[in-house]
Amino acid sequence: MNNKAFEVLQKEAPEVSEVWQQFLLKASALDEKTQNLVYLSVLSAFHLENRIPFHVKMAKMHGATRDEVISAVLVGLPALGNIVTTALSVAIEAFDKD
Structure with missing residues (x-):
């Protein structure tokens, strides 16, 4: 959606x-922080950068650190290559915004 x-x-x-x-x-079965971090990985893999800021905010609200958000975005790097790096700046900007 x-x-x-x-x-x-x-x-x-x-x-x-x-x-x-x-x-x-x-x-x-995942807690909300983990679920949002996993979702960030999926969004990054599918180039859905426009949805990333909301889920970064949600992950951060549930205790995710900046490093965890970065790791979530980059977790697909070995399987997908540089495709996930386009989401990195979007995620970092969203995390640092608040």
Whole structure:
């Protein structure tokens, strides 16, 4: 779901959005920090840089350090090569923003 679609879902159907988000959290065995760090890795691998700032913010809110965010972005480097490095500046900028 792109950012615009997610924003519309939150605005127009907040109850559905909340239930959906809670379902995803409860369905995962990962804590919220780890889940957001993993999600950063996936976003980086798929070149979805526009979604990275939100998940950096969420990871940071749940205790992730700058080094953990950087590591999450770069974890795919051996498998994917430099493709993930394009997300690095986006993630660092988002982390340092607050």
